[in-house]
Amino acid sequence: MQQSLSEGQAFAESLLRPWVAYQVLIILGVFVAAHLLRRWIGPPVRTWMASRENWPKWRMRVLVVIHQRLRAIIFVLLIWAVVLAMREFTWPSRSYLLSLVATLASAWLLVAFATRLIRSVFLRRMVRYGAWVYVTLYVLGIVDETAELLDAAAINIGFMHLSLPLVVQGFVILGCLLAAARFITVSTSARIQSNEDISPSMRVLIVKVVQVVFYAIAFFVGVRALGIDLTGLAVLSGAIGVGIGFGLQKVVSNLVSGVIILLDKSIKPGDVISLGETFGWIQTLGARYASVVTRDGKEYLIPNEDLITGQVVNWSHTNNFVRLDIYFGTSYGCDPHQVRKLSIAAAQGVERVLSSRPPVCHIVGFGDSSVDYILRFWITDPTGGLTNIRGNVYLALWDAFKEHNISIPFPQREVRLLGEDQPLDMSDASSKSPG
Template structure:
């Protein structure tokens, strides 16, 4: 890396020109009409501040009463509320400029027009940069755009560009200057912001399409995001003038090295794509994997988020879902059959017990009536006649233990009402002839 020898002579010339411009501008402020325009700007700013203090509280109260507005519209309204003083200043300064141009010479509103243009540009940049999510990147783009617009309106953009281009160093045959770096940051920020806006808008449209399954929606959104952000990155580098041929060779070499070190990561990525393509699981499905039981919250590139009934969120690698045994309670349909076992005394009529058990299960809210519960005798135990009660639900994400408990409780109430007894193991003790039963009383 060979830095360029010295700053070119043009840098000194440009610096002298900037100092000369600054001296001329400051001396011009001493002229009567220029001083008047400065005072007018200060007065307009004071009026804008006063009006914003009056309007802001009323607007805030009005905003608090709004209901049903889309989130993006509310965010735009909040940004407008925060920038209300600047908005009022821009409106008032342009009104003053138009009045001044009508009643006096245009030269006597020259500074006012510059301030109006600057304020308008700063306001538009402030609104536009709110679209950038990253706080650091938003600040860099905002302040960089403010500086560049200020230099452009004041006629110093070309001189500043020459200064920034003079601060450079070379790497082989590539010349990197501060101006090139700034261009790259601005262009990449704009392209990535545009890609994010297009991605979020298209993703919302895809999610609203009920003809596309949830797994295919996730796959389409992920593919679109990779395509848009990748295209924005490479297009930005190309617009700046970076040669992508060397980058392609370098990325190939890096890819070979990373392939060995990131086998698990690549395996999870490929497994995630397979899961999305074969639609074996999708957001909202209820699954069991080992001791983990819950519903799928989201499908990621590397893992699947599973939320359990106790609020824990498990991040299960995609590879485990491909290679392991997974129970998907709602894969082909949302109906789930549950079985519970119970027993009654031998003295109870089994026909009556079966009918009471079916009626009790049907009375529970989540049990489906059109897929009627059934009850069968499964054996004659030592102390009871054993039954199995089978019933169906359609919302396994609502929990399985709680619905079993509700059915057991309904059985308990129904058996008590109809005099059905639930036996427990009993033992008989016989005293043989000739034996003596001795009792021992304990005294305090």
Template structure:
């Protein structure tokens, strides 16, 4: 930028600031007129009265909300939002009521300031209520405060000068120009687009999840693709809306791609593995899996990890790559039927034929054990202290747990063996105590040395 152009823009900036200050000075001077000063007093009185009424009505309103049981959550949430805006609501109602009375009793110009403040307060109230639907806290505050400032400047009639001032403060690099006004517009427009993208995504997600014709894995894939498309489109449309040239992103995206290839290999690998998992339907939400020492059911499929919830309430976030490259036991991949094995032993004096029949009948009497796939019991060996058996049975609800059903079958065996006098042996050991000897003295059983015997004689 040459010095003449720089000095010209500096002069323009000074002119804009001077004009804005002049408008502010003129506005403040007009406020000192008697017929406007009493309106300012009325506004202050209304604000104080709204604050006092809020202190009195707030606790009673809150107690009333607590007595509402069985109401939908959205109704209770709406009532809480109105409670947080109670003072502003009271001020708006009283302000417009005052304006209506003053216009009936005097000229409209005598209530202009009160009407102006009532209009601004109403706009503030609507903005505060609408922005509550934005979940992101930072984005919510950014849009709320930006909208509050804009409506205030707009109704005060100084937005034009403020807009020119913000547009004059800019960063220019070649043909690229970024002003404070352009940056604010980009943030607000992008935030609104992200808000609408989130609303559309939530609505489509609910429709997709309730569609029984789509498998759970395909549901997750469609939801993830829709999320990427919507939020990606919101981001690029937001940049395009403020005049940002997107052609330069082609070179930048290539450089970012190279960086991702070297620096984010694991992240990209997990993303690709997540897509593969969704496509091949190897696991889906609700499946019961075992991976190493982790046993639980799939809670959700993410872009980078899979959430697995165990029976003790722990939630493991397992990277998608581990599920692709590692050995995973899916207990409910093709069906929900699972066969379980337990081992036990009985004494040698018990008839094996009777033991097998008792064990099978005991397993059949346990809940969750399938009777149309009857249990079987076999001898697997003759141990040192017992005859060893294996009892096999089937269940169809692995999500209900495996350890608890094994424990119930063991308890049924214990009761059945006790009822039929079947012994469950335990290892027996014979312990022999040896006499104490002094290791420093020679043993009596040892023969004396020949040389020593000759000397003794």
């Protein structure tokens, strides 16, 4: 402690030397010059960036980061140029403070660029500030002294020794490991998703396993960096796990059901399913639920357990062929052979109806006022909607029947109004008279 105070006093006294004051003024001048250059160069650079419309996103993100740190970049370049000039024309001792500031500025700039890889704002700031503090102490050569000073306020919990440097170090390491785990999982996921040789369900399963493994490794290594002994928590975590297991039965059931769905490949992203009143296609398969998007834009989060235990209609399980049926009737005066031919030809003229599996039309009954038919046709894109293709086929039938004078009957009723002053039927009156 006394040594640290004496070193601090010596450093303060060194600031009063003339050449140290000159170096401080030079640093301030370089900062002002960097600020002015940033204001002069910044707008043209931003305009040039806005004109790069066809560039990849990653390149534009790099340019945005560079533009945000343009003042620091200019300052680092100018300060190092001044340091090199001072070393060339004067003694090294007269550029010591400049070299120190240049080294610190360069290190801070590298830390700022490196931490931009961390997506989480909280983790990014935590790692950035922790790294800035450590780099500053390291460049100044007072890491050990600072650690000894802060270690005096350490807390002992059983066999665990917690000090502020250890906690900061652990959180920085944990943040870096989580960022690295996320970077690895995102890169791996992109490669797996682009591999057409792997089925969609297996891609999701592999991505989930990779995420769990890397995040678990990052968490345990980060916790160990904090000095926490995980073996002592084994019994406690087991007891807590049993209690949580009873309270989270549904959650665990959904997790297990999600793994089963991914393994048996019964449902995969992109499939068109019907579950009760819900009809849509699966957008994503999560660990707890499946996201199903309907034609009207609603997104249903269906628990995985319901997909296992409920009756699910998968319209595209083994293939994308879907058969649709529509019913109609014509009058008894129309030739049924002509009606069948016209119906098939009208359905074949609709855009999404398959010609490789031609439509068929059959008589299904003789109704009270019409001959009833069923028209069956196939499509391969159920995600494009079912109601709209049925409507298009109905419209094609209407046009074809109207062109060939095929009538579609409808119930007709005749209503007669009886007046109150009608003569009484004498036969009925005589039958009701007594005797």
